[in-house]
Amino acid sequence: MFSILVITSMIMTISFVVMILASILSKKTLVDREKSSPFECGFDPKSSSRLPFSLQFFLITIIFLIFDVEIALILPMIIIFKFSNLMIWSMTSIIFILILLIGLYHEWNQGMLNWSS
Numbered sequence: 001m002f003s004i005l006v007i008t009s010m011i012m013t014i015s016f017v018v019m020i021l022a023s024i025l026s027k028k029t030l031v032d033r034e035k036s037s038p039f040e041c042g043f044d045p046k047s048s049s050r051l052p053f054s055l056q057f058f059l060i061t062i063i064f065l066i067f068d069v070e071i072a073l074i075l076p077m078i079i080i081f082k083f084s085n086l087m088i089w090s091m092t093s094i095i096f097i098l099i100l101l102i103g104l105y106h107e108w109n110q111g112m113l114n115w116s117s
Helices: 002-025 055-079 086-110
Strands: none
Touching: 055 086
């Protein structure tokens, strides 16, 4: 019982010393004006906040988010392939990919993917 108490206290002391050293060593003493200024999407924060914003950037961001979430939904489908019925898995995968392709076609047809317009 005594040895467990000694080992625990030694581990706690070593952890505390390492955390203090990491905190001291990671402090940056130089203050850079560029790094301490706020960064807002590449726009100068000291100018007017009512500058026109390109809708193309917004649309590309939304499209990226949609297809990024889609990857997070497709990856588990590969894992459950072993545990599910092949016919049900195939139909679910085909329907899911078909919905994504219809969405991509709609975005393409509406001109959302044309950067030059």
